[in-house]
Amino acid sequence: MDGNGQALVPDPKRNGHQSLDVEEAVLRRYNKAAQQSEAGLCVPVNYNRSLLEIIPAEILEKDYGCGDPSKYVRAGETVLDLGSGSGKACFIMAQMVGAAGRVIGVDFNEEMLALSRKYQASIGRKLGYHNVEFRRGRIQNLRLNLALLDDYLKRNPVRSVTDFSRLRDFEEQSAREHPLIPDGSVDLIVSNCVLNLVRSEDKQQLFSEMYRVLRKGGRIAISDIVSDEPVPDYLKNDPELWSGCVSGAFQEEEFFRAFEEAKFYGIHIEDLRSEPYQIIEGIEFRSVTITAHKGKEGPCIDRNQAVIYRGPWKQVVDDDDHVLPRGVRIAVCEKTYKIYSGPPYQDQFVLIPPREEIAAEATPVFDCSRDHRRHPRETKGLNYNATQTSRSVCGPGSACCA
Numbered sequence: 001m002d003g004n005g006q007a008l009v010p011d012p013k014r015n016g017h018q019s020l021d022v023e024e025a026v027l028r029r030y031n032k033a034a035q036q037s038e039a040g041l042c043v044p045v046n047y048n049r050s051l052l053e054i055i056p057a058e059i060l061e062k063d064y065g066c067g068d069p070s071k072y073v074r075a076g077e078t079v080l081d082l083g084s085g086s087g088k089a090c091f092i093m094a095q096m097v098g099a100a101g102r103v104i105g106v107d108f109n110e111e112m113l114a115l116s117r118k119y120q121a122s123i124g125r126k127l128g129y130h131n132v133e134f135r136r137g138r139i140q141n142l143r144l145n146l147a148l149l150d151d152y153l154k155r156n157p158v159r160s161v162t163d164f165s166r167l168r169d170f171e172e173q174s175a176r177e178h179p180l181i182p183d184g185s186v187d188l189i190v191s192n193c194v195l196n197l198v199r200s201e202d203k204q205q206l207f208s209e210m211y212r213v214l215r216k217g218g219r220i221a222i223s224d225i226v227s228d229e230p231v232p233d234y235l236k237n238d239p240e241l242w243s244g245c246v247s248g249a250f251q252e253e254e255f256f257r258a259f260e261e262a263k264f265y266g267i268h269i270e271d272l273r274s275e276p277y278q279i280i281e282g283i284e285f286r287s288v289t290i291t292a293h294k295g296k297e298g299p300c301i302d303r304n305q306a307v308i309y310r311g312p313w314k315q316v317v318d319d320d321d322h323v324l325p326r327g328v329r330i331a332v333c334e335k336t337y338k339i340y341s342g343p344p345y346q347d348q349f350v351l352i353p354p355r356e357e358i359a360a361e362a363t364p365v366f367d368c369s370r371d372h373r374r375h376p377r378e379t380k381g382l383n384y385n386a387t388q389t390s391r392s393v394c395g396p397g398s399a400c401c402a
Contacts, residue, residue: 045065045066045067045068046068047068047070047092048071048092051092051095051096052092054091054095054123054126054127055088055091055092055119055123056119058086058115058118058119059086059087059088059091059115059116059119060086060088062085062086062115063085063086063088063089064085064086064193065085065089065192065193065223066192066193066223066224066225066245066277066287067192067193067223067224067271067287067288067289068192068223068289069089069190069191069192069221069222069223069289070089070092070093070096070190070221071221072188072190072219072221072270072291073093073096073097073188073190073221074096074097074187074188075096075097075098075100075101076097076098076100076101077097077101077102077187077188078097078101078102078103078104078185078186078187078188079093079097079101079102079103079104079186079187079188079189079190080104080106080181080186080188080189080190080213081093081103081104081105081106081189081190081191081192082106082139082189082190082191082194082195082210083106083107083139083191083192083193083194083197084105084106084107084112084116084134085107085109085112085116085192086112086115086116087105087115087116087117087119087120087132087134089105089190089192090103090105090116090132090134091119091123091132093190094123094127094131094132095127097131098129098131099128099129099131101131102131102132103131103132103133104132104133104134104135104181104186105132105133105134105135106134106135106136106137106139106142106180106181107134107136107137108136108137108138108139108146110136113134113136116134117134120132120133120134135147135180135181136150137180137181139191139194139195139198139206139209140198140199140202140203140205140206140209141175141205141209142179142180142181142209142212142213143175143176143179143180143181143209144171144174144175144179144180145174145175145178145179145180146180148174148178149170149171149174152167152170152174153167156170181213182213183212183213184212184213184214184215184216184218185213185215186213186214186215186218187214187215187218187219188218188219188220188221189210189213189214189218189219189220189221189222190220190221190222191220191222191223191224192223192224193223193224193225193245193287194224195222195224195250196224196225196245196246196248196249196250197242197245197248198248199248200236200248203250203258204258204261207258207259207261207262208262210262211262211263211264211294214294215294216294216295216297217293217294217295218293218294218295219291219292219293219294220259220264220290220291220292220293220294221270221289221290221291222289222290222291222292223271223287223288223289224249224250224255224287224288225245225246225249225277225285225286225287225288226249226250226251226252226255226285226286226288227249227250227251227252227283227284227285228251228252228283228284228285228286229251229282229283229284230251231247231249231251231283235247235280235281235283236248241280244278245277246277246278246280246285247280249285252288255288255290256290259290259292260319263294263296264292264293264294264319265292265293265294265295265296265318265319265320265339266291266292266293266319266339266343266344266345267290267291267292267319268290268291268292268344269288269289269290270289270290270291271287271288271289272286272287272288272289273286273287273288274286291344293343293344295339296319296320296335296339298335299335299365300333300334300335300336300365300366300367300368301333301334301335301363301364301365301366302331302333302334302358302363302364302365302366303333303334303337303354303357303358303363304354304358304374304378304379305331305332305333305334305337305351305352305353305354305374305379306329306330306331306332306352306374306378306379307324307329307330307332307336307337307340307349307350307351307352308327308328308329308330308349308350308352309324309325309326309327309328309330309348309349310326310347310348310349310350311326311327312326313326314326318336320336320368322336322368328373329352329373329374329375329376329379330372330373330374331366331372331373331374331378332366333366333368334363334366336368337351352374352379353379354378354379354380354381355379355380355381355384356381
């Protein structure tokens, strides 16, 4: 819908079936939005007003998004904001992580970066610490620092095929030796209505890059726009719809599948708006916020641990295809046992440790490709033969039953 609540319908004759230059369309739209506020690029969101007090009006007026992933930030963390725009979320999160934390904003648009950097020092002085920085890059390629590339091109303009070859060599060397965001350096990734702006052919790389830069045990909190039906190609070729966070949207199931295929686990829908952001030819586009975790890497070893799924469902299947019936002792590897002991699973399982720890050098490999019940004797020990009876009996007048 437009600012008046009317459904937007593209003009097929104007768009035809030409291939859209996504990057150019997005740059043009957001260059303009950095200079003049555009209400049609955002979904109303209620932020913690106390965290907005130090942020200048110019930033607040030119912030665009569809959710508030910043609410999932913890004190002391290193947070990466993909598509940081005006810097509003970064300055909110700077207060949440505190002086011991760090916030990095990445954006491709120079106009938006200029706006966010304009107030960076003054906001830091108000806070009493400077823990925010903004870097120029494409969110689907967090290895390549575009500021370094710009500097190289100023010194080495490309005038020949040989020059171009040297440029490519510099890109590869720069990405390898001076990555924009190093491997495993981030505790939390947030993004607000930006993933849909990335070209379709780059989206797989985008998810791989998010996974690469997260630490093991790290998390993501992503707000974006999804569609309830697949978006036809002629709508994807409309520059206004794409740059308006519409026609580049993931179909709902594809959105979640992309995180699964990138090896994230514990994917959880935190919010899915009932009211559509826009409706195009009967296709509804709405805001969703999800969280997910990284940390399934490592060997599967058997320490005789078991878990019992509490319910309420009769059985569930996790992201590694483990089938967990309600109330049944299921054998799991040590890695899965640790995963289930933390967010977002910790309230869903009864954890059953072995009665006696197994020495690290004696642990066998666990076959995670099959699910099986864990006999109580495996966790208690085959030779466990204890007998224990209660010293008091509950009965009429007994204190234990009062």
